[in-house]
Amino acid sequence: MDKFTKLTGAACPINQANLNTDQILPARYLKWTRAMGIGNVLFQDLRFDAEGRERPDFPINRPAWRCATIVVSARNFGCGSSREAAVYALYDYGIRCVIAPSYGDIFSGNAIQNGLLTAIVSDEEAAEIMAKLEQAPEFPLTVDLEEQTILCGNRTYIFTIDPVRRMRLLNGWDDIALTESYRERIAEFKAGDRKARPWAIANAEP
């Protein structure tokens, strides 16, 4: 997994609460592998109309935000379906950080697994950053994970993130390696558990 430390880049405001993973990546692309170009169909139905024409009013279609590496949005970003491919779509499009007041739980977990930072600010701060970006679309944001800050023009916002997730992103750690180091504890647990909860094992093929 790629590390995340500090990022300066164009930031695309999408002022919609409850922007769910069906909007981030419509279900019909779930059979795609990443190699098929999932990043190209990010926000597909929000970006294009039924005839396949670009909707000019959807923020990421605006020239200043086309190459955004940051998305700023409203509460409950990434709610809904657990599809990790929604994170692949954002990441493969080039997005490395989302800034929002809250996230769907499974989404933010998936994000960390893939090196995508989900920074948390208050509702007011998110609205303020989005308003500033609307006024000055070209203006880049700088997100610093070490300091937990977002630099927007002359103002610095502090964001929150779970400390464990922060460490994982900063170091690019992956779970499997960590779990390996607990191999013996797992085996012990399993042996004890089999005796304590014999009913928890599924019957053999009935």
Next chain:
Amino acid sequence: MNEPHTLIDKLWGAHEIVRREDGQSLLWVDRHYVHEGSFHAFGKLAERGVPVAEPGLTFGVADHYVPTRGSRRNIANPELARMVGQVEENTARHGVKLFGLDDPRQGIVHVVGPEQGLTLPGLLIVCGDSHTSTHGALGAYAFGIGASEVAHVLMTQTIWQKKPPRMRITVNGRAAPGVAAKDIALAIIAHIGADGATRHAIEFAGPAIQALSVEGRLTLCNMSIEAGARCGMVAPDDATFAFLKGRPYAPRGAAFDEAVEVWSALSTDDGAAFDQEVTLDANSIAPIVTWGTSPEDALPIDASVPDPAREPDATRASYLRGALDYMGIAPGQRLTDIAVDRVFIGSCTNSRIEDLRAAAAVLSGRTSKVPGLVSAGSSLIKAQAEQEGLDRVFLDAGLEWGESGCSMCVGINGDLVAAGERCASTTNRNFRGRQGTGARTHLMSPAMVAAAAVAGHLADVRPMLGGRKV
């Protein structure tokens, strides 16, 4: 005296292998369900060249991509055939039991697990699907995970989690006839919001919850993810044990009785503390439908949709305009004036036998003004419904009687709602494009979908009951 514990604490504690200083816990997984969508995770195993750690605790189903209309033996669409073939190959390669298309027990993962007795009280259950919360209805700790986590569970049978804050939602009183578990679920989401329970584990409690059948509890816990919750659960009781007795994979004979003894202790102790408490009164819940593009956009059927012009908050007003525009509904329109184009009865939310009976009770002797599809949650439920003659009721009403699978809930098997079409649906998500690009979804209970079918518009089922039992 021991310190009082919540059900959530008890289930968590029983699975915690390690708790690190940073607050991360490594949890043991009792059941892992996989489906066609798990191909990313199996791919990660292949990359590392490692096996599934506990194939005996892993179970597969084919549900998301299976055709629910037409032939299932020869899947005409090569992409669907590939998706179904992939889960067959991946499970076979790793010695994982699959309820595949040729298995009479095939069905939607969240229906099959409880039906087969794989889902039991006290278990920790994960699946790469957000509606895994469903299984909490039997007193399990069950939650959805992403593909990387699925790969981790396949490789280690464990998962890293941080203990979630605990929320108790108590529903007092008694639901009136015509008010179903789905209405309670939608009332809760409307009350606390689509992110009202974010990060939380929910325990549903109170007389109105205890009065629900196991099927109703499954519907309720299924929808807890739509309030943002990690998982939802109901303490197991006699109804739970009666539901499980004799299920194929559940313990049998003396082992079952011993298990019941252990399971009976799985409840929240008096005086145990929750991080949040929410209370509702079932007496005040009417049949509910959604009007917008988030499950929190839910109102009693006798209400009118909001008018953005009357909304003082600019962001909210802009959301309302967008949602009404997408849904093709005029501001302030009465819900019962909204005509529907089709209906769908199915999905892991509402496709169990009780759901089909409720819809059939309303449809019996009546015709549907619009086309629609009924898809049982499992092939066994389909067979049972046919034995009870429910299929005849649906067919006589003019609806289609399909095979079992996720079907029109998400439409990735090709059963789509057309762009601009309005569907009264027993599913769980009214997101933009969920049932097909441009499709408009109204969520409601099976009886309410049946009422909409008969009326041709969103309608209150209660005047249609006249002694019929739903």
